[in-house]
Amino acid sequence: MSVRPDWDIYFLMMAQVAAMRSTCLRRKVGAVLVRDSQILSTGYNGAPRGVPHCEEAGCLRERLGIASGERHEICRGSHAEINAIAQAASAGTSTAHSWLYCTHEPCVYCAKALINAGCEKVFYLYEYPDKLARSIMDEAGVERVYVDPSKLPHTIPD
Numbered sequence: 001m002s003v004r005p006d007w008d009i010y011f012l013m014m015a016q017v018a019a020m021r022s023t024c025l026r027r028k029v030g031a032v033l034v035r036d037s038q039i040l041s042t043g044y045n046g047a048p049r050g051v052p053h054c055e056e057a058g059c060l061r062e063r064l065g066i067a068s069g070e071r072h073e074i075c076r077g078s079h080a081e082i083n084a085i086a087q088a089a090s091a092g093t094s095t096a097h098s099w100l101y102c103t104h105e106p107c108v109y110c111a112k113a114l115i116n117a118g119c120e121k122v123f124y125l126y127e128y129p130d131k132l133a134r135s136i137m138d139e140a141g142v143e144r145v146y147v148d149p150s151k152l153p154h155t156i157p158d
Contacts, residue, residue: 005153007037008123008145011101013152015080016125018042019103023053024077025062031080031102033088033095033119040093043083047076069129072109081110085117095119105144108133115140125149 005013011032018030023046033040047053054060054076061075072079078086081102088095096118100106105124106114111133114122121143137144 003153008101008147009152011039012103012123012125012147014039014042015101015103016152018044018080020044022046022080023055025054025059026068027104029080029102029104031084031100033084033098033100035095035098040095040098041084041088041091043080043085043087045077045080045083048078051076053077069107072107079107079110080104081106082113085113088117099123104128105130105146106133106137108136111137111142115142121145123147125152 011034015030015032018032019028021044022028022030027045029045031043057076064074066074081100084100085095098117098119099121100114100119101123103124104126105128106122107128107130115137119142122137123145125147126149127146134144
């Protein structure tokens, strides 16, 4: 008999599946935007539509020796959280009062976008080294919930 996952674990598992589509050479990230236990949109990190992915063009950040958590603007890719917001917007789906389930804790750019998109709660499996993002989400009243990856039945490695 299998164990049925609760909603939070279910959506985090879906974020892990979305991460499998990532074309980032450094970190595979997936995100799922949800409201009232219904999926609004998904996202993963990779280059914008019509632009060669890092798998083809190489990693600009790696070439320049930029550390994780720094200089986010120097990257070909869009983050999973931003892509989930953009996917919802392109379909005309409101993200007000949504919750985000993400493989990784958001960076400051994604945190600001999530706040403005009306996201109220963020669940994540892996921490991201961005204290400003945490501070801004706290100030905006966005609840952050760390979930131990070992709580998921099958975990895709960080």
